[in-house]
Amino acid sequence: MNDTAAITPGQVSDEFAMLDATAQADLVRRGEVTPLELVDAAIARIERINPDINALASVDFDLARKRAAEIETNGPFAGVPTLIKDLMPYPGHAAAFGTRLFAGQKTPAGSPYTDALDAAGLITLGKSATSEFGLLGTTETLSNGATRNPWGVSRSPGGSSGGAVAAVASGMVPMAHASDGGGSIRGPSSFTGLFGFKPSRGRTVSNGMPAEMPTARLIADHCVSRSVRDSYHWLSVTERADRVTMLPSLEALRKSPRQRLRIGAYRLDCFGSQPSSEAQTALETGIRLCRLLGHDVIDVQGPTIDTRATSEAFLTLTGYSIGQLLNQVRQMLGSSFNPDLFEPYTLDLARRAEGTPPETLARLVAALHLAERDADTSLADIDILLSPTVPMPAFPLGTHGPEQAPAEADAFIARLAGYTVVASLAGWPAMSVPLHRTANGLPIGCHFAAARERDDLLFSLALQLEEAAPWMSDLATLPEVTACRKS
Numbered sequence: 509m510n511d512t513a514a515i516t517p518g519q520v521s522d523e524f525a526m527l528d529a530t531a532q533a534d535l536v537r538r539g540e541v542t543p544l545e546l547v548d549a550a551i552a553r554i555e556r557i558n559p560d561i562n563a564l565a566s567v568d569f570d571l572a573r574k575r576a577a578e579i580e581t582n583g584p585f586a587g588v589p590t591l592i593k594d595l596m597p598y599p600g601h602a603a604a605f606g607t608r609l610f611a612g613q614k615t616p617a618g619s620p621y622t623d624a625l626d627a628a629g630l631i632t633l634g635k636s637a638t639s640e641f642g643l644l645g646t647t648e649t650l651s652n653g654a655t656r657n658p659w660g661v662s663r664s665p666g667g668s669s670g671g672a673v674a675a676v677a678s679g680m681v682p683m684a685h686a687s688d689g690g691g692s693i694r695g696p697s698s699f700t701g702l703f704g705f706k707p708s709r710g711r712t713v714s715n716g717m718p719a720e721m722p723t724a725r726l727i728a729d730h731c732v733s734r735s736v737r738d739s740y741h742w743l744s745v746t747e748r749a750d751r752v753t754m755l756p757s758l759e760a761l762r763k764s765p766r767q768r769l770r771i772g773a774y775r776l777d778c779f780g781s782q783p784s785s786e787a788q789t790a791l792e793t794g795i796r797l798c799r800l801l802g803h804d805v806i807d808v809q810g811p812t813i814d815t816r817a818t819s820e821a822f823l824t825l826t827g828y829s830i831g832q833l834l835n836q837v838r839q840m841l842g843s844s845f846n847p848d849l850f851e852p853y854t855l856d857l858a859r860r861a862e863g864t865p866p867e868t869l870a871r872l873v874a875a876l877h878l879a880e881r882d883a884d885t886s887l888a889d890i891d892i893l894l895s896p897t898v899p900m901p902a903f904p905l906g907t908h909g910p911e912q913a914p915a916e917a918d919a920f921i922a923r924l925a926g927y928t929v930v931a932s933l934a935g936w937p938a939m940s941v942p943l944h945r946t947a948n949g950l951p952i953g954c955h956f957a958a959a960r961e962r963d964d965l966l967f968s969l970a971l972q973l974e975e976a977a978p979w980m981s982d983l984a985t986l987p988e989v990t991a992c993r994k995s
Contacts (some may be wrong), residue, residue, distance in 0.1 A: 543587025583629025777926025
C-alpha cells in the first residue's frame with residue numbers, strides 16, 4: 509500500500525474501509541477529510557456489517573462523534589476510529605469483561621495505556637467482544653452470543669480477541685486494541701488474515717491491571733492491524749518513555765542495513781503435537797519465503813519447557829485470580845450476588861483454585877519463571893524462531909465454548925496455544941504473519957518470535973514479508989459481509 513492516499517475532500521464512502529490507519533490519518537493531516545467524516549463512515553460500516561458478524565460488545569457513537577469534533581489533527585493517528593477490547597476500561601464506555609453481570613456498566617477512568625491512545629488521536633467507537641475475562645480461545649459468550657469470522661461466518665475468529673479481529677478483517681475499523689496472555693492476539697489474527705504482534709514484556713505503558721495478579725506479567729496489550737506500519741506506529745505511541753532502548757522511527761528501521769537472519773523452524777508444538785496439514789503447508793510457505801528473502805532457515809527443535817508444571821501453574825494461577833475477583837464482587841453486592849451470571853467454565857476454574865495455600869502459589873509462580881529460563885535456551889544461537897501460529901485454520905462455531913466440559917476446554921486451550929504460549933511465558937516479542945490461504949480460502953498465519961527487546965528485529969522481517977507477499981489485497985475482498993463465504 510502507498511504511504512499516502514488521495515480521496516476527494518468531504519467524500520464519505522467505503523473507500524475508507526480499504527485504507528489502513530496510517531493512510532486515514534494522513535488524509536486528516538492533509539485536510540482532505542475530517543475526523544468526523546472518518547468516524548461517521550466507520551459507524552455506517554458497523555451498522556451495516558456488525559449484525560452479521562457480532563464483533564462489538566457495546567458502542568457509544570455520540571461520545572465518539574463528540575471527540576471527533578474536538579480532536580487535534582496532528583497526532584500520528586489523528587481521527588482514526590478504533591475499538592477497545594472489552595477487558596480494558598475506557599472512560600465513558602461500558603466495561604463488561606464479557607460477563608452478563610457487568611453488562612452496560614460504564615467506567616469513569618482509563619489507564620496510562622488508554623491515555624496514550626487518546627494522545628495519538630485515536631477515536632474509540634466502542635468495545636470489541638471477548639470471551640468472559642479472556643479465558644477461552646473462542647469468542648462465544650452467554651452474554652453477547654457468538655462472534656463470527658468474516659472469512660466464513662460459521663467459523664470462530666478465535667479468542668479472546670475475537671471481536672477485535674472480526675471488526676478489522678471485515679473493514680469496520682482499520683485496527684483495534686487487543687491483548688495477549690497466551691496467544692489471544694496472534695491466534696485470532698491467524699484465523700482472520702491479520703497481522704498480529706505481541707510486544708516484549710514491559711515495553712508498553714501500564715494497562716492498569718493490578719501488578720499483584722499472578723499472571724499479569726504474561727499479558728501484553730497491543731493491536732491487530734492490516735498493515736505492519738500500523739502495528740509499528742501503535743507500539744511507538746504506547747511505548748514506555750523511560751525505556752533505555754526505544755524503537756527507532758519506521759523510516760530509520762526501513763533504511764537500516766538488512767540483516768541476514770538465522771531462523772530456526774520447528775513443527776511440533778510445546779506439547780509435542782503435530783499441526784494439521786493446512787498449518788504445516790502454511791509453515792512451509794513461510795520457510796520458502798524467508799529463504800527467498802536471503803535468510804538462513806534451519807530445522808530446530810522447538811522450545812522445551814515442562815508443559816505439565818507450566819499448565820498446572822497457568823490454570824491454577826488464572827483460576828486463583830478469577831476467584832479473588834469473584835470474591836470482591838460478592839463482597840460488594842452482598843445478598844444480590846448471583847454466581848449464575850458468570851459462565852460455567854469461569855466458575856469451575858475459580859473453584860479448582862479455591863483454597864490454594866500461599867506456599868503452593870509461590871511454587872506455581874516459580875514454575876512460570878523456570879519455563880521462561882528454559883525457553884530462552886532455544887534462542888541461544890538463533891535470531892528468530894518460526895512455527896505455525898495455531899495448529900489449524902479457523903474452527904467451526906460451537907466446537908469450543910463456556911459450557912464445554914472443563915477438561916475438554918482445558919485441552920482445547922492447550923491445543924490452540926501450543927505454539928504461542930511460549931513467547932508469553934518468556935516475555936518475547938512475537939507475531940503472526942498472514943502468509944497462507946488454505947484450499948478453501950481460509951487464512952492461516954506463520955508465527956515468528958525473537959529474544960526479549962528485539963521487537964525491532966521482528967518488525968524488520970515483517971516489513972520484508974509484507975513487501976514480498978502483500979496480504980492487504982486479500983483483505984480487500986472483505987470490506988462487506990456480503991463477501992463472506994458461509995463455509
